[in-house]
Amino acid sequence: MEDIDKLTRKLMEGTAERPSPTLNERIMRLIFSEKPLRKRIVYVEPLPRIGTIAGCILVYLAVVLLLFVYCRVEGITSGSLLEMLRPYSPLLLLASCAIPLYLLGVWVDQRWRKHRI
Amino acid sequence: MTDEAQWIANVLAGDRQSFAFLVSKYERMAFTLAVRIVGNREEAEEVVQDAFVKMYRSLPDFKGTCKFSSWFYQIVYHTAISSLRSQHFFVDIEEAEAADVTFAEQESASSLLEAKDRKEIISQTLKALPSDEALLLTLFYLEECTIEEICQITGLSTSNAKTKLFRARKHFYTALEKKMKQETVNLL
Numbered sequence: 001m002e003d004i005d006k007l008t009r010k011l012m013e014g015t016a017e018r019p020s021p022t023l024n025e026r027i028m029r030l031i032f033s034e035k036p037l038r039k040r041i042v043y044v045e046p047l048p049r050i051g052t053i054a055g056c057i058l059v060y061l062a063v064v065l066l067l068f069v070y071c072r073v074e075g076i077t078s079g080s081l082l083e084m085l086r087p088y089s090p091l092l093l094l095a096s097c098a099i100p101l102y103l104l105g106v107w108v109d110q111r112w113r114k115h116r117i
Numbered sequence: 118m119t120d121e122a123q124w125i126a127n128v129l130a131g132d133r134q135s136f137a138f139l140v141s142k143y144e145r146m147a148f149t150l151a152v153r154i155v156g157n158r159e160e161a162e163e164v165v166q167d168a169f170v171k172m173y174r175s176l177p178d179f180k181g182t183c184k185f186s187s188w189f190y191q192i193v194y195h196t197a198i199s200s201l202r203s204q205h206f207f208v209d210i211e212e213a214e215a216a217d218v219t220f221a222e223q224e225s226a227s228s229l230l231e232a233k234d235r236k237e238i239i240s241q242t243l244k245a246l247p248s249d250e251a252l253l254l255t256l257f258y259l260e261e262c263t264i265e266e267i268c269q270i271t272g273l274s275t276s277n278a279k280t281k282l283f284r285a286r287k288h289f290y291t292a293l294e295k296k297m298k299q300e301t302v303n304l305l
Contacts, residue, residue, distance in 0.1 A: 004218055005258075008286060010230055011293075012258040015239045019148040023162055027140050027169045034173055036131040 121185060128176060140169060143186065146260055147193045153243070153252045154197035154206065164200055168193040187266045190256070194270050207249045207273065207281065217283075222290040225297045238300075242292050250285035257282055 071081070085092065121142070127135035147168060151161035171192050179188055198206050229235050243251045256262045256270065267278050 004223065004286065007223065007226060007230075008254070008258045008289070009261075011226060011235070011239055012254065015236050015243070016145050016259060017149040017152045017158075017161075017240075019144060019158075019162055019165065023144055023148070023165065024137070024140050026162075027144070027166055028137055030166060030170050031133055031136050031140075031173055034133075034170065036133055037129050037173075037177060038131055 125176065125179070125185070128173070136173060139172075143189055144169075146186075147189070149255060149259070150190060150193050150252065151197050153255050154194070154248055155200055156244070156248060160200060161197075164193065164197045167200075168196040171196060183269060184266065186260075187262065187269050190260075190262075191270045194252075207271070207277075208247060216287060218287055218290045222294045225294040226290055229293070229297065238293075238296060242289060242296055245292055245296075246285065246288055249281065250288055253278070253282050253285045254289055 070076075076084070120138070124135045124138045128139070144165060147165045148161055151164040151168075152158060155161050155164060168189070172189050175192070179185065229238060232238065243254065246254075252271075253267065256267050257264075262270070264275055264278050264282075267273065267282075268275055271278070273281065
């Protein structure tokens, strides 16, 4: 069987048909009348990993726990805590506004980039 | 990255000039396949032009899960079949087992290997065969496609492709032997 296959291959060698010499040129003319192709870029928003989410929750819980322990040890009540924070209130307000504004900016920027692509 | 992959990437990036490399590489085999199917050189050139334009348009959809050549030959095959305006290119085969190539047929064909006009005789023999058989022989023995690739190009099942190829080879050698005998008679 293999011998026949080999023989047939040898017989068929070089028997490809030769098109007219202008075929290549005609095809390229047709291709140049087509629009150039553009890469289709698909924007896939990266999803946060489970480990990242769990890590954030753990850090958040640790901070809350530390604050709670600190308040208990120092005997700080809610009333005295407000008194302590009063001088820092403008700074706290600024920080609490700046962070959401920053996040809003990032979101708007991402949306804008996505639409540009 | 292979040269071919680089040309494809360039074309996808908007460089139409790189398409010329793909044309140079595949036009001859595409033309050969088209000639085998439509049986006419002028019509085959039309088919090849259409196939290259179709390939250019669908290039962004080529995922690289199969060989680029098989993917392109599939386009050539379908374009050629459409130009025939017939949905049944492959002739249904009878159930009877086909005989294998005989020793005499092999001997006769072997003597042709050294002949100066071998290419001409083989081309004429292929033209005398049914189109579907000539196409299968070209894909398997000239382009060296595997059975899987032939199935992908033509849509035939594996068993069907194997059976048709077996029969095509037998018919090829029988036709070749007849031709050789005729040539000898003519010489005498």
